[in-house]
Amino acid sequence: MGYNPDKPMEGRLTDLGPPHYEQFMPQVIKDNKGKWLWHEIVQPGVLMHKSETGDEVYTVRVGSARLVTCQFIREVCEIADKHCEGKLRFTTRNNIEFMVDAKDKVQPLLDDLASRGNRFPVGGTGAGVTNIVHTQGWIHCHTPATDASGPVKAVMDELFEYFTSMTLPAQVRIALACCLNMCGAVHASDIAILGIHRKPPMIDHKRITGVCELPLAIASCPTGAVKPAKAEVDGNEIKTVKVTVERCMFCGNCYTMCPAMPLADPDGDGIAILVGGKISNRISAPKFSKLVIPFLPNTPPRWPEVVEAVKTILEAYAKDAKKYERVGEWAERIGWESFFEKCNIPFTEKSIDDYRLAYNTWRTTTQFKFTSHVK
Amino acid sequence: MGYNPDKPMEGRLTDLGPPHYEQFMPQVIKDNKGKWLWHEIVQPGVLMHKSETGDEVYTVRVGSARLVTCQFIREVCEIADKHCEGKLRFTTRNNIEFMVDAKDKVQPLLDDLASRGNRFPVGGTGAGVTNIVHTQGWIHCHTPATDASGPVKAVMDELFEYFTSMTLPAQVRIALACCLNMCGAVHASDIAILGIHRKPPMIDHKRITGVCELPLAIASCPTGAVKPAKAEVDGNEIKTVKVTVERCMFCGNCYTMCPAMPLADPDGDGIAILVGGKISNRISAPKFSKLVIPFLPNTPPRWPEVVEAVKTILEAYAKDAKKYERVGEWAERIGWESFFEKCNIPFTEKSIDDYRLAYNTWRTTTQFKFTSHVK
């Protein structure tokens, strides 16, 4: 059978949606859904949930590169078959969870995982660093200002001890997005690694006529930097656009709308570091991440500047924050001037907001600390 | 001598500036300037400052209507002559301060003041209500939406006990401005009484040509509601303006620029109540006042609705707040939903910001309290 290109609509099935989740749940999960009473992280990467029925489920959380292959997923399936009645799940941060219904099944599972080299690191629970949520980068997207999987691998290699332990004041969520579109929650992460462009788009006048709707390209620019223009192509005058470079903030939205306006560049592009965002409503309200390092260069394959920056911030935080305090809560308590000082990050005017709601970030009080910034 | 209209420039003196302050300072102040060590409010309205020289100055603070007359100032001078070597000062909130250099001079001064009816109430210190800073209103200004001195008198009569005592959790600063120009610090007061218009300007086409620069009138409108237009006056077409009433937020700025666009109206105008502002940097940063009652009618001569509203808020605060807690700090601690409930103020969509930086006031967390507002 299979698809018949001659009769594409015959026997076609659509709008099936996803399979019902229940068929995929391990028996102990199915039996105890809605009955869980409490949980405990029995060791880094291993959770135990206790049900009112007396049942227990042990979850072993395993780090994953997210960018994986069919053969990798097959190996995951093999592990699930061996230990978990062929069931498993993925977390919202791309970790894999293997669940067993009795304590004595945990160690064999852990041993098996450990036997597979660095493929299945156990951890990512509690007050540590869990998997970095990230995006496509150079492996698939057309707008990135940096790679995704590469910097993530480099950072996680360096922070590995924090993945397998729970020694931080609170959970630290790291995220990476390869451009300002921020596919993920980079805008609300404890530490965010963000690909940024720094050169305005070029205009490919030769191509623009065919591939762009000029009014859409013009309307796309949030600062009004894209204007109608004329150009000569092969001796003919054509309608095109121009960019007022002083108004360009390199957001790439014009390129999203018009392929004839590429802006990526080896030297222009790189990474900004933002910190102090959070999602949970625990203690303080969700917060946006804030830009503290405006630019670090793209230095494949291991982005040492980025790795160093993330680690320095993480360790300054680990040393100084109180128990339960997220990175952003810590920075607010000590004051951002102290944050810059304690993390040894030079402060630049790039960290001062000048977009739409900027006034709200200005300091309208005499309360401040005398850090080394005050001469 | 005197001014000679025939030779206006002859012998003219200009740019003298104010007199040097020192000549007006009481001797004990002059002697101890820069040497003061500490102070104490010995009773409501009476401060004692102690100098490192051992000197003391006792200050008696007296409420004033601010709108006063020459004969009143003469009476003040007479008191100063009698008790204070002919010196006195006014505070930044329009109270009068009589200073004496010894404790035993205080009581005679107080007795004298008390003998003068209600003209010289002593108080306004510490955790109480001091004088209401206010503006012109119907006594002098052309743009007011309410009177100033009248509502102030009515409110102070009602809150008089708080002027002469120090029973509140913290100081409570009340201010009144008769229009959105807010001549004063209504935008940063614990309780603010604000005159507001609610009808768009009329256009006096007959007058506009002579008295307005149309481009300025058009440019004056923050929402772009004023547009060029034509009208017929005495059979001739003239250039004038029109107002898109849906876009008008009654700020009166066009009237400031163009006398032919009056907007005051007996039924349209009235008073809004704002709360929770502060100036001092003590504990929390300075805060803006927030609009909690969008409109109360103008009801001269005693504005009972306004008086009632201010008193209710003040008393809810007095009952519920912690020591040292300003009105705004209290409202933030208990949550604004509780503020509305505790003050028995109906919540309306008018309190929801929809101006420039509005998004910053939206609640972007799941943290809230279940007050009666939640059905």
Next chain:
Amino acid sequence: MAKHETPLLDQLETGPWPSFVTDLKKQAETKPEVYDILGQLELSYEDRITHWKHGGIVGVFGYGGGIVGRYSDMPEKFPGVQHFHTIRVAQPASKYYSSDNLRALMTLWEKHGSGVTNFHGSTGDIILLGTKTENLEPFFWDLTHELGQDLGGSGSNLRTPACCLGSSRCEWSCYDTQEVCYQLTLKYQDEIHRPAFPYKFKFKFSGCPNDCVAAIARSDISVIGTWRDEIRIDQAAVKEYVAGNYPANGGAHSGRDWGKFDLQKEVIDICPTQCMWLEGDELKIDDKECTRCMHCINVMPRALRPGAEQGASILIGAKAPILEGAQMSTLIIPFMKISKDDEYEDLIELIEKVWDWWMEIGKNRERVGETMQRVGLPTFIKVMEIDPIPQMIKEPRSNPYVFWNEEEVPGGFARDIDEFRARHKA
């Protein structure tokens, strides 16, 4: 397709974290186009720039979403990735799988595509990375007929909804996140597959305010569990915590010596509303004052539980920064029952009201949060026919710029200037 030299990528094969390079290389042994993926990525590492072109519009018949077109800008050099479209396959709720299902999917993908995937995409889909245009229909046929599965969303439509694991394995979930996620995904298949919106639209469901699916930051409609009665306290368990017999925060901090557990300092003092206290050794909570931040419950999962009258808060309008700046979702409905019994009636009514309005007035590429900002929150709730309540805002407005309606003002707006001048000489 031959192997390329990848000296830069090879350096990512060392280190303790799983290496995608090693994994890709292994996959390349059976799927040689993966050598071209590696080759092109290596070139990007050299050039420090992407080598993918702007994607064209590709897809399967009748769907406007689910596939993202992608082409190499070095097709001669890397013919295996000349076309390299991704397919978004809708994930099951909370991402539970059986190995049978996964294996079947992998078999399909090796047959029709590159064998490279993301588990999962940021929105929650299974992302199958890289196939040719001509493979799309055959893959889709097999996916639907053999696996009974379907594509997820992309483009200006509803994106595949996602949820935290909810009550399936979490004691705090205040409603069944999986079931509502599943039901609404089914109900809105048309909206997921056929773009009819001004821009993308996302639902995410978290069972409690910890928000493990990051709904408040990433979804146009964020449904976040909460309760409206009292936190349930087991005083005996409180004592065990105080005695140090139970680990604080479920053991989340056990890797460091933070000293003996201190109920006062670690819970009572940190409670953001200061609504807890000790009476003797009994823990008391003034639940009226509690804002259900979860902190105390997180710290003492064996002693405290969310109340029993459960539901969710509905927040609207989150999005990433493009264009007007990022937004978190805004609290619109503080409490709504989320129950299968009434087929999620209230939630569905709200969703469709939002859509109807946004489809009418939303501009091209304007997220609903931006439309809300443009018209203002008062107008938004008015068109939604929701009463204004202070829970929607952090604080009242501080500017005095209220737009009054003509009907609200006695006598209306129209006035006669001549009559005015009779009383007020110019």
Next chain:
Amino acid sequence: MAKHETPLLDQLETGPWPSFVTDLKKQAETKPEVYDILGQLELSYEDRITHWKHGGIVGVFGYGGGIVGRYSDMPEKFPGVQHFHTIRVAQPASKYYSSDNLRALMTLWEKHGSGVTNFHGSTGDIILLGTKTENLEPFFWDLTHELGQDLGGSGSNLRTPACCLGSSRCEWSCYDTQEVCYQLTLKYQDEIHRPAFPYKFKFKFSGCPNDCVAAIARSDISVIGTWRDEIRIDQAAVKEYVAGNYPANGGAHSGRDWGKFDLQKEVIDICPTQCMWLEGDELKIDDKECTRCMHCINVMPRALRPGAEQGASILIGAKAPILEGAQMSTLIIPFMKISKDDEYEDLIELIEKVWDWWMEIGKNRERVGETMQRVGLPTFIKVMEIDPIPQMIKEPRSNPYVFWNEEEVPGGFARDIDEFRARHKA
């Protein structure tokens, strides 16, 4: 001018607060035009609307400020207030007066004007309410010649600067507010009297962060005292407070029984930076962490004092809501010495730099704070040649929209599309 019936106003003669009505009536006995003031005000009370017209431009020769024109819109009915201009007379620093001076001024005002005044206007001037155009020059002549005094500001110019009483009677003043206020007022007489600015401009000087002249909310340049070393502690006095021998907060709360003073609860726990603690019965402060909010000092004036290395923070840009919304001043210079010894050199340099720039690029009726908002804080400090420091902001930007300059980016902005296309096929 005859008496008018004022039944509404008469109701404001009762009650404990001083009555302006009683006062005006008394003044009217010698200055009959005050009957017309009362009459017109009564009419406003009846009509619930002002009866003043938009003021024309009136003033004294050579000055563009100091007088606010005002005319009645019922001149026939109230001829005494047909013209009713106000005169703003510059107040002496901190508003100390001798009775001689005040009496002389009152005599002048009864001679040339209505006899009605405000002590003081909101900006700080002495406001003389109500006179005719023809009286302005004679009054001004007498004011300058007889009293040696001068007008204050109005219009698009520098407004009369104002200050708190500072070290004249306050133990916390970190610089001499009176002297700098006086000196700058003298220095800038031209700017006060001859409008040359885009809009009004205000200076206010407070001696410490309590900000008793409300500088941070009302002045384009707010100079607020502070210190940079340690809070001076008298440990013996701390003990007296703890023992209850000294009243907390200088007795400001003595009208209510708040219980025994509790140093921990009332000071240490409320300190916003949590930088205080007790060591035995010694109070310790980690001054590096202190943000000098004044709370502890306010509570224990006999035990704590500002540090000895004193100066001021300079904040810029406060204003009322018209047009873009209210602004508080923004911290631009965290610490500056304010000293007569160098003739306020640094402050003056800053002020003039701000003016030069604002006069060049400020729009008509745009306060400097609005100009700052329009160009952005980074641009503002750049033109001011001030290094960016984190003290200027509450928090770093949360959007990623940075404007990079061409010089900062290797290779600049110009690129060749053909060269790009050679490496990236379209």
